[in-house]
Amino acid sequence: MNESKFFHTARLGLSITNIVGLFKYKPPPEFVLPSYEVSPEVVAMLEQRPEQVPALPAVEEIKGIAMPKRGTGCITCRDYLSTTSAALNKGLRLAMEHGITYPEVQQQIALANSETLKAETELEAALSPQPLSVSDSETWNYQTDLLLDDLQHLETEHLPAKGRIAGKPCDCISKAARDARRHARETIPIAARQGKDTEMLTRIETWANNLVTIGTLKATSSGVHDEQYLKEAGEASKFRKELEKLR
DSSP states (O other): OOHHHHHHHHHHHHTHHHHHHHTTOOOOTTOOOOOOOOOHHHHHHHHHOOSSOOOOOOGGGSTTOOOOSSOOOOHHHHHHHHHHHHHHHHHHHHHHHHOTTOHHHHHHHHHHHHHHHHHHHHHHHHHSOOOSSOOHHHHHHHHHHHHHHHHHHIIIIITTTTSEETTEEOSHHHHHHHHHHHHHHHHHHHHHHTTOOOHHHHHHHHHHHHHHHHTSHHHHHHOTTHHHHHHHHHHHHHHHHHHHHHO
């Protein structure tokens, strides 16, 4: 369903207040419907009760709707349109047979109005301008996710393994620590803009910098720092938990 047809149908639907006027009936207070202008063609169609609805206008002819000439409506919009169209058809048919005061006519009016307003709300949200850049809060969440990953890798993988893979020394502690140091350093100004405590991030940076030194291939090969690696795994755990609380 083309968006232009959707909005046009919605406007026809919400012009039900004008249809009510043709039947000399004032709806009860609980049915508060917005007032829309109805074209002379629609009024003539309603008065004469023709079977065919006038041809839909091009999108550029619909006042206030800036939509492309071509395009396929989303599934949600088509669902709303289908319900609105069915409610209007049923409501008009019943009104012609039983009068506008017929209870089910009022129910169909309310349903059509509700579905149309839902569609308008969702479409306006979808078409509203999006921020051109990420917010400080989004940046904070992104950075701390990276830092938490770094800390967890050191805590549960590299440090408990004493910088070894399959029993063979490697520089994995130093590499992982470089990532943690960089991410902690980058996060400090972001935390400051959020009004968060930066002292812990500074401590993580200093701690990670030390691991860069004692986590090289030469250092892990020597075995000198094996006991310290296990202690540093505990420190990584403490920093991770502190950072999770700070989030």
